[in-house]
Structures are given as structure tokens and as C-alpha cells.
Amino acid sequence: MYQIEEHLAPLPGVITNSLLDESSSDNDSSVEVMSIVDENEYELIKWTNYLQLNSDSDDDSDDNYSSTQPALLVNYSSSESSSDEEELLQSSHQAASSNNNSIVDTTSSSTSTTINKRKRRQWTVNEKLNAIIYFEKNNNKSKTANDIGCATKQLRMWIKNKDELIKLSSQKKGKKRMRRNGAGKKLIYVDLDSRLLTWYRQKRTAPGSTTTPITDIRKEKVTFRYLQRRGRQISQELNHPCPSSKWFGRFLVRHRLSLQRPKRQQKIPLDEVHQKATSFYNYLRRASRWAPKRGPMGAFTPRDVFNMDESPLALFGDQAKRSINDINTCNEVEGCLSNKRFCTVILTVSGEDQRVDPVLLFKGKGHISPNEQKQYANVDCLSLNINEDDDEEQIQNAATLAAEQDKIILNEKNKQLKLTDLWKK
DNA sequence: ACCAACATTTCGGCGGAGTA
DNA sequence: TACTCCGCCGAAATGTTGGT
Numbered sequence: 346m347y348q349i350e351e352h353l354a355p356l357p358g359v360i361t362n363s364l365l366d367e368s369s370s371d372n373d374s375s376v377e378v379m380s381i382v383d384e385n386e387y388e389l390i391k392w393t394n395y396l397q398l399n400s401d402s403d404d405d406s407d408d409n410y411s412s413t414q415p416a417l418l419v420n421y422s423s424s425e426s427s428s429d430e431e432e433l434l435q436s437s438h439q440a441a442s443s444n445n446n447s448i449v450d451t452t453s454s455s456t457s458t459t460i461n462k463r464k465r466r467q468w469t470v471n472e473k474l475n476a477i478i479y480f481e482k483n484n485n486k487s488k489t490a491n492d493i494g495c496a497t498k499q500l501r502m503w504i505k506n507k508d509e510l511i512k513l514s515s516q517k518k519g520k521k522r523m524r525r526n527g528a529g530k531k532l533i534y535v536d537l538d539s540r541l542l543t544w545y546r547q548k549r550t551a552p553g554s555t556t557t558p559i560t561d562i563r564k565e566k567v568t569f570r571y572l573q574r575r576g577r578q579i580s581q582e583l584n585h586p587c588p589s590s591k592w593f594g595r596f597l598v599r600h601r602l603s604l605q606r607p608k609r610q611q612k613i614p615l616d617e618v619h620q621k622a623t624s625f626y627n628y629l630r631r632a633s634r635w636a637p638k639r640g641p642m643g644a645f646t647p648r649d650v651f652n653m654d655e656s657p658l659a660l661f662g663d664q665a666k667r668s669i670n671d672i673n674t675c676n677e678v679e680g681c682l683s684n685k686r687f688c689t690v691i692l693t694v695s696g697e698d699q700r701v702d703p704v705l706l707f708k709g710k711g712h713i714s715p716n717e718q719k720q721y722a723n724v725d726c727l728s729l730n731i732n733e734d735d736d737e738e739q740i741q742n743a744a745t746l747a748a749e750q751d752k753i754i755l756n757e758k759n760k761q762l763k764l765t766d767l768w769k770k
Numbered sequence: 771a772c773c774a775a776c777a778t779t780t781c782g783g784c785g786g787a788g789t790a
Numbered sequence: 791t792a793c794t795c796c797g798c799c800g801a802a803a804t805g806t807t808g809g810t
Contacts, residue, residue: 487792487793487794488793495782496784497794498782498783498794523780523802523803524780524802524803525781526804530778530804530807531777531779532806589808591807592806599806
């Protein structure tokens with residue numbers, strides 16, 4: 346607690362108890378840096394104004410603070426509509442009177458020295474904006490500074506930084522802020538910070554981005570562990586030690602990010618699912634009409650009955666539930682990892698215990714790249730192409746083709762058996 | 771989450787110079 | 791004389807870091 350009225354205590358003829366009580370309710374923002382007053386000159390101070398200043402404030406809240414600082418009487422955000430010039434002037438005059446108090450006029454009649462130190466105080470963003478408004482009304486910096494109670498240089502700086510102050514004022518708690526952004530110790534791992542943010546933005550497009558086409562908006566899941574792993578890699582590349590886990594937590598705060606539960610997008614819209622199901626049902630009806638002669642199972646033999654199951658290949662390691670996301674935005678996460686060659690393994694066995702080779706399904710269209718062909722060379726890759734509009738003729742052709750393939754497989758098996766027999770012998 | 775230590779920047783106050 | 795601008799100095803807000 347700063348005791349700005351400390352020098353009032355020895356005033357002659359003043360009940361000091363009440364003063365001290367009042368001064369105990371002083372605000373935090375009024376800071377006395379210098380109080381150069383000769384003891385002989387206390388009587389020159391208009392102490393009654395001090396009494397008036399603190400008469401209505403009983404606690405330390407900023408609201409009460411504003412009541413003692415008339416510049417705050419005008420709310421910047423609403424001043425355009427609600428406050429007229431008279432109101433401004435009135436508040437400013439009050440400010441002027443209070444300001445005169447804060448300037449300790451030591452121009453003494455008895456002493457030759459002239460000390461005119463202004464009591465140092467801090468101005469909130471809102472107060473600064475109010476001062477700017479007042480200046481814009483009268484277009485006179487000196488008068489404004491005098492009326493408001495600040496130095497002209499201060500006013501100049503406030504006017505110069507008006508846009509930034511308005512921006513600050515619109516932020517949460519911005520109105521009560523004292524200073525603009527930018528102070529504080531500088532970040533040590535600047536490169537890591539920027540590169541990590543760039544990487545994160547590649548994974549998840551910034552909300553409200555106007556430059557990114559809708560088709561390129563990324564919503565990949567980025568977990569905290571994933572972020573740290575990437576941070577370690579970047580740190581190695583930059584040849585500096587990886588910062589602590591806490592650094593990554595602050596990274597999130599710095600860039601207004603947070604860990605949130607993802608809202609997953611549906612892989613296929615419901616209407617699309619309905620369409621596909623109907624199509625499959627029609628196919629079954631056509632097939633059952635086509636070949637009743639094939640046995641008691643209608644169109645199908647035990648060889649036609651397959652048990653097929655698919656499973657995603659876990660190419661990603663981090664299965665954390667939460668994903669990093671920009672604060673106050675919807676945390677949408679894609680159903681699968683879009684930029685990885687995420688694949689699905691399909692295993693199938695028929696009613697006659699015929700096992701089909703594993704099938705790998707990759708995301709996207711066309712053939713896999715030569716690199717990936719090498720990577721997955723150990724597995725035979727089959728690509729399935731099911732046409733929903735298959736007619737009976739196509740079904741028949743497919744059946745013929747399947748029978749031929751079966752023959753080929755059987756022949757190869759026989760050959761293999763013969764070879765193994767030979768090898769054993 | 772809280773704290774302390776530290777670094778960095780902004781800000782407030784002042785004096786002085788220039789100009790109309 | 792009034793007004794405006796600039797530079798200097800020190801206070802303090804702001805932000806980072808590491809520890810508990």
C-alpha cells in the first residue's frame with residue numbers, strides 16, 4: 346500500500362486520525378515517487394482537497410479508484426454514445442482539481458527554490474483512452490493534459506499508441522491494464538518457439554484463417570506428448586537442450602492454446618451410409634435371383650461366405666484423448682491422420698477355410714508411391730474396386746474369374762507340395 | 771499453482787529547446 | 791507566452807525461467 350497522503354500527517358489543525366483512516370483506503374495505483382516538500386510549507390497544501398479525494402473510498406477496489414480519478418468516469422467503450430462533451434468537461438474539471446492536489450506546489454513565498462514535482466501515478470488503459478477522447482474534443486494537448494492531470498508527453502504517447510490501447514481495452518482485463526504488451530524478459534528459445542508454432546499450424550489451421558482455402562484446413566489431433574516430441578526434434582536440430590515440460594505448457598499459454606477434448610468429425614455422413622446400405626441390399630437381391638441352381642444357399646456356396654474383418658494399422662503412437670487447440674474455438678479433430686499414409690488391414694477367411702491374403706487399404710486414390718511399394722513389399726497389396734452398379738452379367742463374370750483364380754491357386758499349391766516332397770526326399 | 775529471481779520494456783516526470 | 795517535441799532517468803509492469 347502506497348501512502349500518498351503521508352505528508353499530510355503533520356498538517357496543523359487537522360485531525361490526523363481521520364486522515365490516516367482515509368488514507369488507509371488509498372488505491373494501489375497512485376504511487377508517490379517523490380515528495381519534495383519543505384516542512385515549513387505544508388500549510389500551502391490544499392489539504393481539504395485531499396479529504397475530498399478520499400472521502401468516498403473505503404476499499405482498494407478499482408471501481409473506487411476510478412471514483413477518485415475522474416478521468417475514469419467516462420467509459421471508453423460506451424463514451425461515443427452515452428457521454429457528451431459536457432460530461433467529459435465536467436469529469437475533466439474534477440480531474441483538474443484532483444490533479445492540482447497531486448501536484449505539490451512548493452512555490453514558496455519565503456524560500457527561493459521552486460519545486461513542482463508531480464506525484465507519480467499509473468494510468469490504466471481506460472483512463473488513457475478517456476484522455477484521448479477529451480483531447481479529440483478540444484484538440485489541445487496542453488489543456489487536455491492540464492485538465493486530465495497528466496503530462497503532455499504522456500498524452501502524446503497515449504495518442505500515438507491509441508490503436509494499441511483500444512485493442513488492449515477490448516481484451517479481457519485490458520481496461521485495467523497499466524501498460525502495453527511487449528515488456529518482460531525475452532524468450533530464450535525463440536527459434537524453437539516459432540518453428541514449433543509453425544509446425545502446429547501445419548497440423549491445425551488457425552481458426553478464422555482467411556488465407557487458407559477451405560480444402561486445406563487441417564484439424565489433425567496434436568497431443569501434448571506429440572508437441573513435446575516435435576519440440577525435442579527441433580531442439581536437436583537447433584543444437585540446444587530441450588526445454589522442460591513446463592516450457593511447453595507455457596508455450597500453449599503464450600499462443601493462447603490449450604488441451605481440449607476433441608470433437609470428432611463423422612467419417613461418413615448418415616445419408617451417405619444409408620445410400621451405401623441400400624445399394625448393398627439391392628446387390629444381394631439381384632444376386633439371389635441370378636443363381637438359385639447353385640445349391641440350398643441360393644446364389645451362394647460355402648466358398649462364397651466370407652468372414653472379413655478390418656483393423657487400422659496403428660502408425661501413430663500417441664493415443665491421448667485430448668488435443669491441443671486454440672482457446673475459445675471448436676476442437677474439431679479428423680477421424681484419421683490426414684497427412685500420414687494411414688492404412689487399414691483386412692483379413693478374410695471363407696466358409697471352406699480358404700484364407701485370402703491380407704489386404705492393405707490406403708487412404709487416397711490411385712496407386713501407392715514407389716517408396717511405399719518398397720516399404721510394404723513384404724505384403725501383397727490388392728486393390729478392391731466395387732462398383733455399386735454391378736449387373737448380373739458382371740456378377741457372373743466375377744464368379745467365373747474367381748473360379749479361374751481358385752484353379753490357379755490350387756495348381757500352385759499342388760506344385761508347392763510336389764516341390765516340398767522333392768526337398769524332403 | 772505458487773513463488774522468487776531475473777531480464778526487459780514501458781511509462782511517468784522533468785528539463786530544455788524550438789516555433790508560432 | 792503558449793504550445794509542442796525530444797531526451798534522460800528511474801520506477802515498475804510485464805514476462806520468462808526454474809524451483810517447490
